[in-house]
Amino acid sequence: MSFELKVKQFIEQEQLIQQDDHLLIAVSGGVDSMALLHYFVKTKTQWGIEIAAVHVDHMLRGEASAQDRAFVQQYCDEHGVTLHARAIPIPEIIAVENGNSQLICRRERYRYFEEIVQKTNATKLVTAHHADDQLESVLMALTKNATVNGMQGIRSQRIFNKKSLIRPFLTVTKSEIWEYLQKQGQNYREDASNEKDAYMRNRFRHHVVPLLKAENPRVAEQVCHFTKHLQEDDALLMTLAQDIFSKTVTKNSENMYSLEIKAIQLVPLALQRRLVLILLNYLYKDSSTIQSYALLTSLLKLCDTTAGNAEVHMPEGFIAVRRYGNLTIQKNVSTQLNTFTDKKLILSANEWTTLANGVRLYIAELPELASELLTDTAQLFYFNASKLTLPLYVRVRKEGDRMLLKGMDQSKRLSRLFIDEKIPLNERNSWPLLVSQTDEVVAVIGVRMGVYFSTTARPNDDTVLIVD
Template sequence: MSLELKVKLFIEKEQLLQQDDHLLVAVSGGVDSMALLHYFVKAKGQWGITVEAIHVDHMLRGEESAEDRAFVQKYCDEHGVYLHAKAIPIPEIMALENGNTQLICRRERYQYFKEVMQKTNASKLVTAHHADDQLESVLMALTKNATINSMQGIRSQRFFKGKSLIRPFLTVTKSEIREYLLKQGLDYREDASNSKDTYVRNRFRHHVVPLLEAENPRVTEQVTHFTKQLQEDDAYLMTLAEDVFSRTVKRIAGNTYSMEIEAFQLVPLALQRRLILILLNYIYKDSNTIQSYALLTSISKLCDTIAGNAEVHLPEGFIAVRRYGKLMIQKKDPLEGQASLEKKIIATANGWTTLANGERLCVVKLPDLSSEMLTDTAQIFYFNASKLKLPLYVRVRKEGDRMLLKGMDQPKRLSRLFIDEKIPLNERNSWPLLISQYDEVVAVIGVRMGMLFSTTPQPNDDTVLIVD
């Protein structure tokens, strides 16, 4: 079967193209991308599409990489294709960041792709990944990070900045691509770095893949079928997992999620792993972080039991905490261990004060209390303003805080109160406390009120605290 027919059938099966698509074909000048561009130049009438090309000079090989751009420009001029091109000073960026060359190149290259797609309103970015790339990707994943996602290899299409990225050559091999280009009588540029073993992919390409092909010349085709089956199976299991996720995991606020561990344990293991992957997808943008086997395993182990308390520190300042049979993932409190002691004044003239946790407080004189001020969830606490002088304040806890409770001769340490009331450890340093003018704790909002408050009015009570 010819390359043209294989690619056509693959595009139809995967539904990669639609009538009137505006394609932006990424072209380096190498054999793969030149064949890709030429295929679409020839087939654009057949598909009813618009084709433009985009090229990035990473400025890593001096005059040689500048010649790559000139080579691509010459082809585009001869075939009536508009070329978007840019030279990006990768050596300068590397000097500033001291990062990984390939990662920096990829980041800058795709940022430029994004800019051009937005400017031209192109519907799809097209890259020349092929079946050999698929084989190499699976082998690399197997030896480095064999997770559910990574073993599925390269996908034929994915979302890219609100548009699509498609890979129509994913079903053809490197040798088929080279043979196609030679038959078309076209030349290409050879990147000298491809022959070096500096990069991991090159080492697999030069040393591992030939051994596998010696055992089975069709190994690339076999791996293509294997990844496709994995992708299809995973898509079905993810549909089931998303349904379970919606019933099991609660989003509290922002990037804070919680779930009952016992409910999680009732879910089959295959779905448990995917529940965690869905959660990581909500929290992180970096695919390497999401696909980390160590991260997946550490969170799974937290859910092995509901006994005891434990926590795992995650990337980017997140923390996974097991407390009282519940798993919670949230941003670690940056002030943990040195909680801010800044006071927030509580208004004294019928004004509402909203706290960081969403609770609202209002202090009113008892004669001014009206039903219009109360919601179905409001709590009312009465007190005597001569014993608890206004205004009141709110702050978080500090070392040694205590509170006097009704029926007790001595004030109770807040650290003990938080334990008794089963307040999660990671929330204690930010829990709002109601404070008197003398910096004494008179209430732990939403947990316990001190001895100066009562839920029914006493003879001398003249003021009300509303908590909603």
């Protein structure tokens, strides 16, 4: 089967292109992207589409980088293709951030791609990923993470800036692309950095892949079939998992989710894994975090039992806590609430205050209590403002804190109250407390209210605290 026919069948099978599409083709000047650009120059009329090209000079190779841009510009001029190009000072960015050069290059490159997609109203961004890239990606995923997500490799299309990113060459190998470009009599630019073993992908490309191809010359194609089947199987299981997720996982706030462990234990392990992956996709943007085998395993282990309390500290300040058969994942409250240790959070009248654990507080005078403030979950606590002068404050626990409770002659130590109320040890030093202007603890928010408050309005009560 010819190269053109193979690509055409793949595009049709995957439904990558529709008539009247405006394709923005990412072109570096290398063999893969030049073959991609040339293929669409030849076939754009056949597909009924418009094309343009986009190029980024990373300024990492001095004059050679500039010559890459000039080479791509010359090709585009000769073939009537509009080229959008930009030089991005990657060395300066690396010097400031001191980060991974490959990740920074990719981030800045795709930022520019997003900008041009938006500017030109292109319907799809097109990249030249091919079957050998797929093989390398699967091998790297197997080496690093070995999660089901990672083993699915590169997809033929994905959402990009509310449009699509497509990869029409994913079915053909590097050698097939090279042969195609040679037959077309087209030239390309070599990137000397591709020969270096500094990058993981290059090491696999230079040393591991040749061994596999010696065993089976069609190994890249075989891996493409494998990833395709894996993607199809996973799509079905993810649909089932998404349905279960919507019924068993509760979103309490922007960064807080909870679920009953027994409900998760009722579904097969294959779906449990995907429930966790769905949750991680809500929490994180970084694919390496989402696909972390260690993180996935740790969270699944928390769901092994409902007995006892346990926690797992996650990336970016999240924490997963198992307590009384319930699993809660949220931003580490102790990290966020510790900002109140030295500086209290002011709780003023007539405005909502949202705490780090998602609880909202509002103080209103009784005659002005508006019905729209009251949700189905709101709790009302009435008090007399002459005895508990506004504003109130929120802070975390300090050594020696006590609180006077209704029906008691003497105040109770908070350390004892936390034990009696079964507050987990790891949460006690970060639990939000409501305090007066004299720094007296008047409520442990969400646990117990002090003597100043009543759940029913008393004759002298003129103010209400809403906890939601």
